[in-house]
Structures are given as structure tokens and as C-alpha cells.
Amino acid sequence: MVSLKNKDNNHQLSLKGRLSILLIVMLLPFFCFSIYQAVEINGRLEKEAQQESLRIAKNVATSLDEYIISTGEVLIPIANNESVRNQDHPKIKELLERILLKYPYYNSLSFVDANGIKQVMAKHEDMSISKPPAEVDNSVREFPFFKRGMEASGISVGDFKFCGVTNMPIVHITYPVFDPSENRVGLVAAAFDLTKLQDKLTSPEIPDYVTIGVIDNNGIVVARNREPKKFIGKDISKEPIFKNMFGLKQGIDTAQTTDGVKRAFGFERASRVPWYVRAGVDTEYIKSQARTESLHQLLVFAPFLLLSILGWFWAGKGVDRVHATTGQLSLTDPLTGLWNLRKLNQDLDFEFSRAKRYNNKLSFAMIDIDFFKHYNDQNGHQAGDEALRLVSDLIRKSVRDADIAYRYGGEEMCVLLSTTDKEGAAYLAERIRRGIEAFSFAGVEKQPNGKLTVSIGVATYPDDSSFRDGLVNSADVALYRAKNMGRNRVEVCGGTMPAHEPHDSFALPSTNAEAFPLPYCESDSPAGSDSEPAGHAAVILGSITDAFFTIDRQWHFTYMNNMTEELLGISREEYIGKSLMEILPNASESKLFQQLQSAAEENRVAKIEELCPSFNKWLQVTAYPFEGGMTVLIDDVTERKKTEEEIDKMIHYDVLTGLPNRILLLDRLNLALAHARRYSERIAIVCLDVDNLKTINDTLGHRLGDELLKGIVDRLKTRLRESDTIARIGGDE
Secondary structure: OHHHHHHHHHHHHHHHHHHHHHHHHHHHHHHHHHHHHHHHHHHHHHHHHHHHHHHHHHHHHHHHHHHHHHHHHHHHHHHHOHHHHOOOHHHHHHHHHHHHOOOOOEEEEEEEEOOOEEEEEEEOHHHOOOOOHHHOOOEOOOOHHHHHHHHOOOOEEEEEEEOOOOOOEEEEEEEEEEOOOOOEEEEEEEEEEOHHHHHHHOOOOOOOOEEEEEEOOOOEEEEEOOOHHHHOOOEOOOOHHHHHHOOOOEEEEEEEOOOOOEEEEEEEEOOOOOOEEEEEEEHHHHHHHHHHHHHHHHHHHOOHHHHHHHHHHHHHHHHHHHHHHHHHHHHEOOOOOOEOHHHHHHHHHHHHHHHHHHOOOEEEEEEEEOOHHHHHHHHOHHHHHHHHHHHHHHHHHHOOOOOEEEEEEOOEEEEEEEOOOHHHHHHHHHHHHHHHHHOOOOOHHHOOOOOOOEEEEEEEEOOOOOOHHHHHHHHHHHHHHHHHOOOOOEEEOOOOOOOOOOOOEEEEOOOOOOOEEEEOOOOOOOOOOOOOOOHHHHHHHHHOOOEEEEEEOOOEEEEEOHHHHHHHOOOHHHHEOOEHHHHOOOHHHOHHHHHHHHHHHHOOOEEEEEEEOOOOEEEEEEEEEEOOEEEEEEEEOHHHHHHHHHHHHHHHEOOOOOOEOHHHHHHHHHHHHHHHHHHOOOOOOOOOOOOOHHHHHHHHOHHHHHHHHHHHHHHHHHHOOOOOOOOOOOOOO
């Protein structure tokens, strides 16, 4: 019996083996053909990816050229300005500072003389950080941008570098300056912030699966859309990917990059700057697309039985992955990427059990975005969603690895802090609040407090509650108190902040009004003081370089600094304690007073510019209402107004001839066309070109050519009517 059983088993195994071999023989040709098809599809998709990468690289290179051209259009009028050509440094500085305000992507504008000394430099306020005297060095003689700029006859571009103040990547773009005798006296330079280029690389029009890098002629990575902090400034001149494209205008290839990823590339060399734009698609992404397309073909051509077998096999193989993905999605908020309320309930149960078992502290912070409905209404729900994502990212970056952040619902987030006492939780909550307050969100100028902020409530187990739901409710009560106490603050359950928690304000004493709060300082003014602020308050007020005074709700002056006396030519002793109506009887009839009164009534910040006949100055007045009155900052903007008029003239009039330029001509032409259509009138345009002006310039010099142009313009003016417009389109036209 045993022998017979073994024999039957052998027979069964043999049959299974034969069936397996038959199945393999039947499926082997199909598998071979499928492999061939997969290789062919992968090759085709790789070529398509290279062409797509080349198209993207061309678009980015074109944008890069446009940035250089637009910067040149800014520098050329500056270089041709009379003050710049005559090297009038004070006027040059004033001119550069006013122009810089309109171009946030320029870190600075400079005038460098022919000896390589940076004589004038205008930079943004956040860059106004002075080096110690020993480190000040205005010489740029050895810098590549200076050497190239002094040799160039037009726009020139320097090498990539990191800004010494902001540590941001920049490149200098220059244009030569000639004095009235046509001698080269230096150049004007714009430090172009390459974050503008970085923004282009990370724009939504760039697909997620495409990696883009910009490399200069020396092999330095200038910009990159993936891991920019890791790669910007890196030297890849020794890498094969740089050597293979160096010297070429454009091309395609497939290569492994410095991050160890193999990609299908397309590259393009920019025409205005010796930089390469290289875009690539990960070959793993191409393979995944090839696999998807191959699978589609298999599903179409495979026999029904084979289709059933393969379908069952792939379904079984993907069950765990789908289950894991579904489980992850069920616990994650799809908008912010934070854990959701379901995950919070799971973690609270676990952390509470552990805290009770080991007698540990457990803290919970409830976070709510202040005036978020107002932000949504003013900026739209898409902007609101983006703000939620940014706030979530800031929370993630502020908490420790052991802490867990969740989206509770709507604009509410929360953080679970294991083994953390109330003091530590309050400290971390304040760090979250400050980080969000300091971040620049889009559209915050319409917010009631001028920025996007959060209020946070903190509770701790077992100090505030011994139960899970009680801990959440206690944090919610603290959050409600933070909202009622003015928002943008942290409150702990019980109402007592830890000793190390910094106060948010100090009181400025005044004679006739309630205290005026100045943010982010501690009060050390002596109790009962009725005159000047003391301690830190005096130091801070003394360091304010703008004219600054406070008034109470009855418009009495309660404080005035020295700059106010100097700017307005008044005496502090004569004004303190007096009403604005006593000093200026007709003040209530002025537009400035009416706007200040409106700001006080609506409790909003007001910024007003007005020509004040009493002081014969253009003044910029910024008013900050508070509970006891109003704080007013005054700035004399008279010179700025004059400079704006000069800049407007530079923008709309030709520097050489004084004629309207192309921009002003088009504006007047549009008005004339509208008038002609309305009244059924006719207009005429005559285009003139000076013959052989280039020959005159080449043989007799540009100075004589300029004089000839001005003479022609004067002659034309005598032959035209006052209602006619003569403009210089450019060159000799």
C-alpha cells in the first residue's frame, strides 16, 4: 500500500510538472514578444522625453534672455542720464534708490568708476547691513563682471556668485557709462537676484517629473528646480554631462547626473548670457510609462485565459500596495498633507495610555488662523488653500521630530507633544506663532492686522485634565481666550504663561491718554512716570529715525521725538499737552485730518501722502490707531516726488533729443485714434528716417551725429503745429 501511494504521488508530481512545462512553452513566445515591445516602447518614450526636455530648456533659455534684455532696458537710460555721465554721485545715488524701489528682483544698483571703485550703491532696506569698517572694500577691479563690463560696448553679464549679505544667488549685469566727451568713465551694474529664475523653474507650467538646471560657462549650477539648496553653487565642470554639452548650442542625451539619477536630457544655450539650460526626465519615470503602455497592449492582445491569469496575478501583487495607500490616504488630510482627525484620535488614545503608564507629561496645542474667512473672501478659496498649505508647512518645520501635527478641521490645526510639560509646550507654540507671523503670505495687506497670524491654546496632562477629551477641550478654552484677548497670541490653560515666555508689548507712558503698545519689547518704564519713556522704551524710541509722535483720542499731543521737531520746525514744549485744533484751527477741514479721523474710527492703519502748505513739503503720514489714541510716523518725501517726476520723464522722453519716446507716442496715438473714431475725424502719421546717419557716426563720431539729430529735431519743431506730436522711435527714426 505504501509503495502504491508513493507511485501515485510520483505520477501526480510528474503530471504537474508536464502541465507547468506546457504552460511555460505556451506563454514563452508571448513573454518574449512582450519584452521586445517593452524595449521598443521604452526607446520611443525616451526619445519623446528628450524632445520634451529640449522644448522646456528652450523656453527657459528664452525667459533667461528676456530677463537680461529687460535689465538692459533699465540700465541703458541710467547710463545715459546726465547726472551719471557727469559722475554726480549724490544725484546718482538718489536716482538709483528711486529706480530700485520698482524692481524687487535687483538686490542692488551700483555705479562703478573706471578704476573699479564702487562709488555709488543703492540696495533694498533688508540688505542695509553694514560690515565692520575693517571689512569695507568698494573695489571690484578683480571681479569678472567689472573686467567684462569695461571691455563690452553694450550689456555684459558677470559670473554667478552668492550675495555676501543675503547669501542668495546673484549675477551682475552691466552697461558702460561714457562722459559727455564720450570717454568711458565706468559702468552701471544691477545685481540680479536669481530667485526670479528659480521661480521660473518651479512654476506650475513645468511638469513635476522634469528636472531643470541652469549652469554657467564655468560649470557652476546657477539654478535648479529640485533640491536647490543642495545644488546651487555646485561645480560640475568635471562631470561628463557638462563636458558633453560645453560649446554646443543645443542637443539631447541620456546620462546620469550628480545626484545619481539617470535622465533623458535636452539642453539649450542662452543667446544673451553664456549659460546652459538643461532639462531632463527621470528614466525611472519613462520606464513606468513604458510599463503602463506595455500593460495596455497586453490587455488588448492576450488571450482571455492569459488575460485572466495575469489580471489575477497583478491584482494579488498590488493588493498590499493598494491597501497601504488607502490606509495612508484615510489618515492624511489631502490639502495640507497633515494627519487628519481620525489619526489624531488614534494617537491620543496611544499617547494617553503611555503617559499614564509612565507618569509622563502630555501637552496639546490647538491652533486657529486669525480672520481666515476674511482672507478667503478677499483673496479667493484657491489662495486660502495655498495659505493653509503654507501654514501647515511652517508648523511642520517648527515642531520637533517627536511632535505630531494634525489638521483638526477648517482653519484649525493642532499639535500633540508627548513627554512635554506646559512650559515646553508654550515655548514651542510661541515659536510656531512667531514663524507664521514673520512669513510673507500673498494678499495679507487686506487682513485686519495687515498680516496672517494664528492664535494658539495650550493644555497639559495631568495639570489641566486627566482625560483625553478633557485635554482637547482645555486647549480649546485657552484658544478661545487667545481670540478674545486680541488674537495673534499664545494662551495656556489656567491663564498663567511660563516665566520664560516673552511679553508681546510694553506700555509707553503718556500724560493724557492710555498707554500706546509698541510690539515685541518688555516694559521697564518706572511706575507712575508721566514724562519720557525710560529703559528699553527710551532706547527704542531714540533709535527711530523717522518723525514720530502720539496723540490721544481728544487729539492732544502726548509724545514727540526729536526728528519731529527737526522735520516740521516746531518745539516739543509748545505742542505736548495741546490739541491739534489749538495749534492748527483749520485742521479739521483738511483732507489729511479727515483721513486720520476715519482711520481712528475704523481702527485701521492709514498711509497718506499729501502736500502740506503749512510746512511747504510733501509728507508721507502713517497712522497706527490703538486703544488710547494714535501713533503717527511722518516722512518728508518731497525729494522723492521730484525724483519720481524725473524718472517719469526718463521713461517717456528721449534723453538725447527731449522728444517723446515710443511709449509716450503709442499712448498719444491711442488717444488720438479714440478721438478720431468718436468725432469721425482723420489723423495722419509720417515716418522719417535720417539718411546715412550711421556713416556720419562712423566717420565723424557719435558726438557730431548727436548734434545733427538735435539740429534736425529743432528744424522739425519750427515746421509743425502745436497740436502735432513729433517723437523719436529709436536710432535715426
